[in-house]
Amino acid sequence: MTRCRLCGSTALESVVDLGATPPCESFLAAERLDAPEPTYPLHLRVCTDCWLAQIPPLITPEETFSEYAYFSSYSSSWVEHARVFVEDAAARLGLGEDSFVVEVASNDGYLLRHVVDRGVRCLGVEPSVNVGAAAREAGVPTLTAFLSPETGAAVRAEHGPADLVVANNVYAHIPDVIGFTKGLRALVADDGWVSVEVQHLLTLIEENQYDTIYHEHFQYYTVASAIRALASGGLTLVDVELLPTHGGSLRLWARPEEAAGEPGRRVADVLAREKAAGLQELSGYTEFSARVAKVRRDLLRFLVDAAEEGRTVVGYGAPGKGNTLLNHCGIRPDLLPYTVDRNPYKHGRYTPGTRIPVLPPERIAADRPDYVLVLPWNLRAELVEQLAYVHEWGGRLVFPIPELSIVEVER
Known part of the structure; x- marks a missing residue:
């Protein structure tokens, strides 16, 4: 990116560089798992003339x-x-x-x-x-x-x-x-x-x-x-x-x-x-990148510790934002064996980049995991209520943002 798309300025400064990831809604069908998967840089910059924060237009809306x-x-x-x-x-x-x-x-x-x-x-x-x-x-x-x-x-x-x-x-x-x-x-x-x-x-x-x-x-x-x-x-x-x-x-x-x-x-x-x-x-904008790195470290530490202790962690939701988080943190099925979603369109598919299976929500009650990592954290109030049944077997909810928090749910 060399110019601001709003004012045309070349005065663009880095805010955070998240590496390269696939497009966040390009969920993979099973037959595509052995095919190449394109990734694109995900680097947020801000224009110091008009203060529009932006990423390069590497993929088209089409x-x-x-x-x-x-x-x-x-x-x-x-x-x-x-x-x-x-x-x-x-x-x-x-x-x-x-x-x-x-x-x-x-x-x-x-x-x-x-x-x-x-x-x-x-x-x-x-x-x-x-x-x-x-x-x-x-x-x-x-x-x-x-x-x-x-x-x-x-x-x-x-x-x-x-x-x-x-x-x-x-x-x-x-x-x-x-x-x-x-x-x-x-x-x-x-x-x-x-x-x-x-x-x-x-x-x-x-x-x-x-x-x-x-x-x-x-x-x-x-x-x-x-x-x-x-x-x-x-x-x-x-x-x-x-x-x-x-x-x-x-x-x-x-x-x-x-x-x-x-x-x-x-x-x-x-x-x-x-x-x-x-x-x-x-x-x-200068401290944001360091705080992003801490979110990543805290979540990975939790998942690795849970795996070492023999505790099960599964995901709830398959939103686009969740795929930025999963790819940036390098989370794979060894740490998160699956996530679930209410949208049937995503069932049987896999998250882009990280290849985590997306299953129907009923799978959580069947498996009774120790922790449920909630990827659409912005729906916290709605999902704490929806997932109250996790309390039946002593399960807990995990929210990764704005900072890692583990929540006891009650019916």
Whole structure:
């Protein structure tokens, strides 16, 4: 990487180098286990001119998202998060039968199903053929396409301008951030609203959430860098909410610049927090790599000690972030014989790079392991409740991030 993809600067400084890993959602079918597996460098840098943190665009969105293993609806807490958002957005913006809502990267319709239920006209724009088909089967109108200025203009010409454009957990996934932002502007009405949810770089740094660095995530935002990114497409940030999702996320409320007005107080408050954390100078990033190394050492020490003591450890969940963690730590089936996942698409497959089998969740109760390593740590509250049955045989849950913690669960 020689230039910042947002401002074009060459002033890029290393934040953390995680080596080379396969794409995090490229789960392997059994017949592919003896085939070569490509890996790509995973090196996060920050631009010291606009402060956008980014990795090189070594794989294309087309390679990742045309066929995709992640279905949002398998997380009950995420579906509930979407329901509450739709309810609140409808009240905030006065959405009704005459309104039009577009969600970009709408996945399997986990969010727009709630818009459909309210009788509001909507459209999903989803590049993955398989999850888009699931959305249509669930009654959510879905266009299979990547968002670009041209796609946005075509949707607007056919369906009219959108009163609300939703872009949840996609703004980090697009290497052409300027073109994508122009696509958002093309979709939204001149007096409409754009809502973007994206992980907050502040919590990623503060809470050691380095496993959310993977090849699908091309950039990592602060409010300061998001303001500049949105402006590149003619959008102005007017409000921000801090969310607990994904370990700490931003909900950015933006409008076309001609309708935006002055930003609300919360924007200034979060900018001040980021500045206090040193994220607008290099000092805020210099210790992160050392703290990442400690997460790795602590987890490996726990797994090796458990193996030496004859205790069994299995995994729960097969999220993309888990594959960054497993590959960075060099964890193989000798230390983690399998993990389980609620998504049937992943059953019978193997984690990329580390070749750990992915099995149905029922396997945990059948095997009664001593420890369950929870890979989607961001769903901690939901999964502590889901996995309460582990208490029946004295099993315990292990969370690797922000630091290693072993949890006794109770029914």
